[in-house]
Amino acid sequence: MVQITFKQNPVTLPGKEVKVGDQAPGFKVLANDLSPVTLQDTTGKVRLISVVPSLDTGVCSLQSKRFDQEAASLGDNVEVLTISADLPFAQKRWSEENGTNGITLLSDHRDLSFGEEYGVAMEELRLLARSIFVIDENDKVAYVEYVSEGTDHPDYDKAIEAVKALTN
Template identity: 90%
Template sequence: MVQVTFKQNPVTLPGKEVQVGEQAPNFTVLANDLSPVSLEDTAGKVRLISVVPSLDTGVCSLQSKRFDQEAASLGDNVEVLTVSADLPFAQKRWAEENGTQGITLLSDHRDLSFGEAYGTTMQELRLLARSIFVIDDKDQVAYVEYVPEGTDHPNYDKAIEAVKALTN
């Protein structure tokens, strides 16, 4: 079971910890126009899924900007998705304010479908724990990082290396 803290306080992550080599669980989240989006909608592509508690915080904003900048160099067969429990309207505002173009922002606020499927829901906060998942074009999990302290950055380089290993 994954052990995560948020501001040094332990949080409960119900759901199953996703492991490398497993079939990626499906989920349904919302796009910024409130349309449903699932893992199946990006079938056949490599997916880098960056999970953040809230785009309106410093580390989450920096994480999302970093992957937005990296997205262009990853090629057309890679989708970079950022998932949070922020409302779709807040995500859209953040994207407009930050001029993002390489990432797709998705909201898990309605059902916590992603959080439950990937074991990232912080039960006490109803936010998602910072984590990274890389899924190959056949829906197999190739890389997983659950960041132990929710206010720390993930290992950007390892996540990008995992994506590049699947596309070279």
Template identity: 80%
Template sequence: MAQITFKNNPVTLPNTEVKVGDQAPEFTVLSNGLEPVTLKDTSGKVRLVSVVPSLDTGVCSDQTKRFSEEATSLGDNVEVLTISADLPFAQKRWTDINKVDAITTLSDHRDLSFGEAYGLTMQELRLLARSVFVLDENDKVTYAEYVSEGTDHPDYEKALNAVKELTK
């Protein structure tokens, strides 16, 4: 299981870890319009799933902006999803203020369904641990990064290269 710290303090995560080669676990999150969105709803495309603790923090904001900037160059068969435990209203406000429209933000606030299924719920904080996953069109995990320190950036290039490998 991934050992994660947040501001250098250890955090407790669920006893699940998604690995390369696994079938992506099912989840239900909320769209900014409060509609449920499941893994099956996103199937059929390559997905880069960027997970952040909160869009209203510097590293999370930068991570989301970076993947948004890259999204348009990844092709029509790629969808970039950002999942956090922020309220859908806060996500919508953030995307409007930052003029981010090339990605889809999804909220795991209600049930922490995604966080529990992917082993990302920091129990002490009720936030998701920073991570990045790449899923193929058939929901197979082809890339997984659990960022060991929650205030660090993920490896953008490795994640983007994993997407590009699937879209050659």
């Protein structure tokens, strides 16, 4: 089981830890128009999944903007998804305010399906723990980072390198 802290306090992450080489677990989240989105909807592309607790916080906003900027250089066979437990309406507002167009924002607020399947649902907060997953076009996990302190940044460069290794 992954152990992390959020604001230096330990949090409980029920669910199974996802590891490199695993078949990516399925999930069902919501797009900003409230339509359901599953892992299978993006099969056939490399996915960089950036998980943030809330877009309305500094580190989460910066993380999402960084991957939005990187998305254009990753090619047409890569989809960059940002998943949080924020309401879809809040995600849409954030995207409009920040002018993002390289990432797809998805909400796990309804069922915490992604959070439970990927072991990132913080039980005490009903938020998702900061993490990064890179999944290949055949739904195999190629890279995982569970950020040990929820207010720290992930290793952006390693995540991008993992994506590029799958697309070159």
